[in-house]
Amino acid sequence: MMNKTINVAIVQHSPVYLDLNKSLEKSLDLVQEAADNGAEIIVFGETWLSGYPAWLDYCPEVAQWNYEPAKEVFSELFHNSVQIPGPEISQLCQAAKNNKVVICMGLNETTKSGKASGTIFNTLLTINEKGQIANHHRKLMPTYTEKLVYGMGDGMGLHSVETAYGRINGLICWEHWMPLARQAMHDSDEQIHVAVWPTVHEMHQIASRQYAFEGRCFVLAAGQILKAGDLPSKLTLPPSLEGNPDKMILNGGSCVIGPDGKYMTAPVFDQETILFQEINLDEIYKEKMTLDVSGHYQRPDVFTLSVNKQRNN
Numbered sequence: 219m220m221n222k223t224i225n226v227a228i229v230q231h232s233p234v235y236l237d238l239n240k241s242l243e244k245s246l247d248l249v250q251e252a253a254d255n256g257a258e259i260i261v262f263g264e265t266w267l268s269g270y271p272a273w274l275d276y277c278p279e280v281a282q283w284n285y286e287p288a289k290e291v292f293s294e295l296f297h298n299s300v301q302i303p304g305p306e307i308s309q310l311c312q313a314a315k316n317n318k319v320v321i322c323m324g325l326n327e328t329t330k331s332g333k334a335s336g337t338i339f340n341t342l343l344t345i346n347e348k349g350q351i352a353n354h355h356r357k358l359m360p361t362y363t364e365k366l367v368y369g370m371g372d373g374m375g376l377h378s379v380e381t382a383y384g385r386i387n388g389l390i391c392w393e394h395w396m397p398l399a400r401q402a403m404h405d406s407d408e409q410i411h412v413a414v415w416p417t418v419h420e421m422h423q424i425a426s427r428q429y430a431f432e433g434r435c436f437v438l439a440a441g442q443i444l445k446a447g448d449l450p451s452k453l454t455l456p457p458s459l460e461g462n463p464d465k466m467i468l469n470g471g472s473c474v475i476g477p478d479g480k481y482m483t484a485p486v487f488d489q490e491t492i493l494f495q496e497i498n499l500d501e502i503y504k505e506k507m508t509l510d511v512s513g514h515y516q517r518p519d520v521f522t523l524s525v526n527k528q529r530n531n
Contacts, residue, residue, distance in 0.1 A: 222500065224383045226410070227257035228440045228472040228493040230486060233269050235448040236291075238298040241268035242306050245323070246313050252492050253317035258347075258383045260321050263442040263472075264391055264414040265340055267306070267325035268298045272416060272444055272467050274363035277453040281366065287452040292367055294450070299326040299338050302354060307343070315349025320381050322388060324414045324440075327356070333531050337369035342388050342414055344379060352379040357390040358399060372530040378408040384499055388412030388438075394425040402525045404433045405512045409499055413439040418471030418485060431479030434505045436497050439475065443490050444468035477505040 229248050234240035245262065252260045264270055273291065274280055280288040300306050314321045327341040340357035355375025360368035376399060378387040385407055393399050394413060403411070411433060413426045418441040426439040447463025449455065459465055466488055474483035474495040483495045509515050 222384070223496055223498050224258055224410070225256045226259045226261070226436075226438055226474065226495050226497060227252040227255070228261045228438055228474070229266075230263070230441060230443060230470045230472045230493060231490045232443040232445070232448065233266050235269040235444070236294050236298050236450065238268045238300065238306065241266070242309060246309060248492065249310075249313045249317065249319070249321060252494075253319050255492070255494060257494060258319055259386065259410065259438070260319055261412050261414070261438045261440045262321075262323045263440040264324040264416050265326050266323060266442065267300055269326075269448070270416045270442055270444065270468065271295060271364070271367055273449050273453050274366060276449065276456060276459065276467060278456055279454055281363070287454075290452050291450045295326060295367065296328055296336075296338055299328040300341075301330055302327055302341070302343065302351070307351070311345050311349040311351065314345045314347060318347045318382075320347055320352075320383055320386060321345045322386070322412045322414075322438075324390070329531065337531065338367055339371060340364065340368045340390055341371075342375070342390050342412065344386060344388070344412075346379070346381045347383070352381065353377070353387055355387070355390070358393055358396065361392040369531070373402070373525045373527045374529045376402040376525055376527065377406040378403065384409040386410045386412065388414060391415050394429055398523060400429065400432065401511070401523055405523070407512070408433060408435050409502055410497075411435045411437045413437050415439065415441050415471075417441040417468040418473065423471065423473070423485060426473070427475050427479045430475040430477055432509075432511060434477045434502055434509060436477060436502070437475040439471070439473050441471040442468045443470055477502045
């Protein structure tokens, strides 16, 4: 019987909003802190480098055509996005190698050259314990207001990757409600699933727990911390946020869920912290006795799934 225990950590700290260099510096310190406390897999939330564009949902004028402040903030987001490969990623890879840890990082990505040189992608990057980019997944479909700033991703990253600490990959936010994306991930024999969200509120908790139960895998659901005072000063805040810079807009909710869909680490809200949890991969196979959606509970004679794994841009 497999008896393999892994130490995982979810970083629930705010980035330095729209400041790539300072956010990178902070992330490296947080990786070191988590590793020093025994973590082997370290997860950051959606577009942590260098901040989720929550202003799309809170600043009422940003969707106006040719609205100059929104254009300026988009430009700032673009110039604080990451290239892959690039110097920031090289530093994260070195940190992973030095500490023999896996880093799963949500980030804003742009190519800054070539076909998609003006496009930002919502990306989840997995760096293995050897300091190598193991997987590079771009969010398939920007969610609602995100369509104002993000391009559409592709299926290239829809598979788990082998690491020293199990088979790992993840999905971004509302991809967890795309049934075929979930099935593609389940079919790749995923053991540890990273679910990155802006904040893990009730419906996101439901989606994360359902994913764990359906996939018979561990889910590391990562939420972010963001205060009203961190939103771009160029934009007009709604009355509910004006003069209230410490009001939480994104309030975390990170948690660790077992392959039975139950919490191992309950959701933590409204604080910056690092969550630590020990998991045992053998629990996966105990739960697969009753449900294996890529095995004995699948009907390949009835259903087929084809995934285009080509990079679009």
